Every structure is written in C-alpha cells, then in structure tokens.
Amino acid sequence: MPLSEPRTLQATFILSSAMSLILAAIRSGHDPIAPLPPASFHRWLDEPILCPKCDASYNLVCDYDQAVGRFFELESRKLILMLRKAIFLGHANGHKVPHFETAGVVVTSHLAPKLPATPKTIQ
C-alpha cells in the first residue's frame, strides 16, 4: 500500500512527539503537589484553563523547549482538551484537585496530602 504509507508515517510522528510532551495544570493560588514535568526550564502558558461554572482557573506549565517548539500548538491541543475535561469534571467536587498532569494518555490527579485537622474533621 504505497499510497497510505506517508500518512501512516506522519501519524506516527505526531503521536510519538505528542507522547513526549507532558503538560501540568496547577490551580491558581495553589502550589504544585507533585514535581512539575521534567524540564531544565519551565514555561507557564499565557492562557489558563477557566472553569465555565465558577471562577476556578488552572495555569498550564511544561518544558520550555517544547513550548517554543514548532509543533507545540498541535502537540498540546489534545493534552489541553484532556486537562480541560478533567477540570470541568472537578467542578462537581469543588475543584479539590489542585494539580493535574497528562502526557496524552491519562490525566493524573495530584491531591494534597491529608492534614490531621482538615475543615471536615473540625465540623
């Protein structure tokens, strides 16, 4: 199948380069719970992800070199959609997860370690 070969190669390239990109979303006003994506320098993206139902916003961070890369917009699109969905779903539980991370396969939720005296135990 010589006609379909170039398309397959292109798809493989996009998939493999998207796999290496890791994007983290940190809720505004919160500290990262887990280490940020591996990078020599981090870049915080200009546009945060906003919850459409409340004022929660999440800032996106990734490796600087990848963020200034030629295909970043294409590579990051799927990851941003996945993070956006996770943040929207998080609205139902009051945005308890302040730190999400994805490499394009699953979205990892990083919860803050439980403190001995949380507001729930005081009540």
Ligand SMILES: [Zn+2]
């Ligand atoms: Zn919300």
